[in-house]
Amino acid sequence: MKNSIAIILRQSRLKLLLTALLITILHCSVSHAAEEITLKIWDFPRWLEPGENTDRFTWMNRKIKEFEAQNPGVKVDLTKLTWQRGHEKLKIAAVSGNYPDVAPGVVPLLFIRENLIEPIDEYLSGEDRADYFPAALKAFEVKGKTYGWPWYMGGQLLYVNADIFASAGVELPVEGRWTPEEFTQKMAQIKAYLSPTESTPAAATQNTKTQGHYPLGLYFQKDETANLPFLMCFGGSIIDRDGKYAGDSEEFLKGIKWINQLREMQIIPPDSGGRSANDIWTAFGREKRLAAGAFGLWGIKAMTDKFPTNFEVVHYPAQPGQPSGSFLGTSGFYVFKNSDKKRVKLAMQLARFLTLGEQQRDLVHYTQFPTRNSAGNIYADNRHMTAAWKIFQEGQSVFADSRWPQIDEEVTSAIQQSLLGRFDPLTAMRESGERVKRVLSVESGSISEDVSKSSYFALVIAIISLLAMVFALLSRQAHLIMIVPAVSLTGLFLFYPLADALLLAFRDYRIGEVGGYTLANFIRAWNDPRFIIACKNTMLYSFLVVPANVFTALVVASLIHGLRGKTKSFFRAAYYLPGVASVVVLTMVWRWLFNTEVGLFNSTLRWFGMNPIGWLSDPSVAFFSVIISGILKSPGGAMLIYLASMANIPNSLYEAADLEGADAFKKWWHITVPLLGGTTTFLMITGVIAALQVFAQVLMLTDGGPGNSTQVVVLRVYTSAFRDFDFGLSSAMALILFAAIMVITIIQRRFSRQEVEYLA
């Protein structure tokens, strides 16, 4: 009995001990939970879950909640990216050392080269490895290591509108395959059906309405590979298997010539070089005017649910026996390096969790293909997706190199130019080839290390500011103390970066190349065709917009000046009011007005039976649209300044003119306008200074396109810095702009001084 009690006691003591241990462990983990790790994940917008109108992050937010529930003590913070600026943002963040733990996308070659990405091999179990499709893992492999968790595979397809084919009496391609010749022939037949009067020129000019009917829509924009297979269908490629530029090869040029031929046959619109994916999608999917168009996999879902269409997915035209070569992409999540191993491990867990087979089943909403076997065949009952899967077996990937975006931008612009008939294809492709070869010749290197060194100068300025404050305090000069805060702030946030920009302009400082001091940036700026276009455009903009704005302000002010009382205040306020709205707001409205398919301007034109204009897609029109939006803005500030100056003109002058019998216009022309000369000069010059810096408007309206036709200087400064990471070039171009503004300011000073003397 005693014994047993002792045993029980001992047992309970054991239990007690165990409990104590457990409590300690629990306590430890609780105290860990108290310090809580917050993982940062960035993601692009995905699909709209049923019942959602705008939020494309519902799935991600739900998965984050699930992950947080599975891993107590871990919080996940989601940053929502946009497809347009997301990549830029990621690059900026990565280079400046401000990156998240987990980020989405295709294999991040740039970041891998900068040594910022953690390989996943260590965290990839044998089970995972067996579960993944080999091609998916391969897509994330660089030099034998895997750098991301593949999530989905997708690609671009050629879609045909079966109804248009049927009503034109044209057979769909057998098994979805066609050669370029067959493709041309079928398109020509459909063209003849869509606009039968085309053959007689007289009828064609009379019946203008049908001229807008093209059976095919193509678009060539940067980051858009959907239509490149058309150019490559004769066996050409932009970069060949050895990693050499092949855009000027005979085969590739043959592709361009073929597309040009389609343009001459009016199978595609004349401004095809400037069309955007959106334009073509609207015409194909929403308005069903096109017989064929190339889009991503998402088109299948869109045309099944939202815009029901009788469509088929088919191969791109290809020579017999050759693969149709649609472009594929594998996307997933990758993990940034971190000194905190525990954090990396958690980030890996999160990335793995998001890409598990069971989660990949949700890809059915996204119409993308899973990358794991365990997801199963989620499209068994979807005829189109099954067809797409077959077509993708003949697919290809883009040149896997971190310099591809730069190459893409060069080549796309050359393709656009030659399709718009600006240059002949050979010249355009050769010239872009020169620049691509230069891009390719630069070897890899890291700038993120150098960036972290660059802020010593700022520290110096901060210390000087502090010392100045101390000095001011010690010397007991109240006024000095008062100016120090403002002067320090200006020094730190204006003069220091200015000095740094000056240094950068004279340094070889770009991605893959951080070198010594050089003048090459200015030479490169001079030889940069986009910068030259930008300079011309910016000057054109200033010369047209500024005088127009000043003239409007003068006329409006003169008319308002003649009014009295309430009417006067009303017009003054009404003209000034639009000026307080932000450029962003105004530009959004202009985009809406200019929209090719549904905008007010083209709707009006159509209503009058005229051809719609590609306000923002036709390269010969686009920049004038930008100029129109610049001219038709509120004359606000300038008008008020004119009104103030007019109030200062002595009435006696007008009375004298009255005596001589001058009419209102003569008085205005001979008295008001000359006397306002000083104000006019002032407004012109300040206007030009502002116009030379035009940016937000262009970024939001056209982003410099189509075919670089709307490049402006500040946009080029911005893109070369934040898209190409060519900081030296960007600073050099900014400096050239600064010099121009400086010259104009000095001229202004000269003028205004004369003005003062004249008044005195």
Next chain:
Amino acid sequence: MNLRNAHYVSLTFLSIGLILTAGPLVWMVITAFTSPDALAATPPRYGEFSLENFKVLLSAGSILRWTINSFLVSAAVTLAQTIFNSLAAFGFSVGRFKGRESIFMILLAAMMVPGQIVMLPLFLFMAKWGLIDNLWSVILPAMAAPFGIYMVRQYMDSIPLQMSEAAQIDGASELQIFTRIYFPLSMPILATSGIFTFIAQWNAFLWPLITLNSEKYYTLTVGLSTLQDQQIMDFGLLMAGATLAAVPMVIVFIFFSRYMLEGMRKGAIQ
């Protein structure tokens, strides 16, 4: 009779001009209040009144947060600029220390520097110090503005020196002279420049676009541009957003138009 005709002619011209310059904004409001179904129809039935766009926009949630952020940033910048600019302007106007004019000239030279040129180094160094991706990253670089200092100083220069001399004799400190005499007397110009600062900051786009990464820190302009990127074809929704962004500035204009118009006139005379 002739005068009357001239009056009507100018009214006609002004009205036409108004349609051209204010037209886009009117179109924005019309689109915003048209129901999404009416917009999607071919041809669209404009003007079929509905609040649907605003409902969808507000239910998406973030726009309210962006508005608050824009307000916080604009208010903080305006407050900081009013304090720092007026202090510096007072120092430059009344102070008699060595190098006063040369420092002032250097400050003025800064007015010529276009913002885009300093953007990149500024971004790199603020990133280095962990100052990006929060509201401070937008507020800090805008806290003092040479142009504001210049404007306020011009105004303070016109305040007779005898006033501060008399106060000095009465034993007032420089700070008291500033807070009791110069600051209140400069109220008109401070109000004007404050309103313009507020509007400029509310409309600022490029710098916030670069430095703000998290949606919760977006200002309204940045948020709207991402909305435009996300809802490419939903113009009703976009115009509703644009309308919401424009409304606060219209309110500011209605309440403060007296100061604004007055300030512009003063600026013109100088």
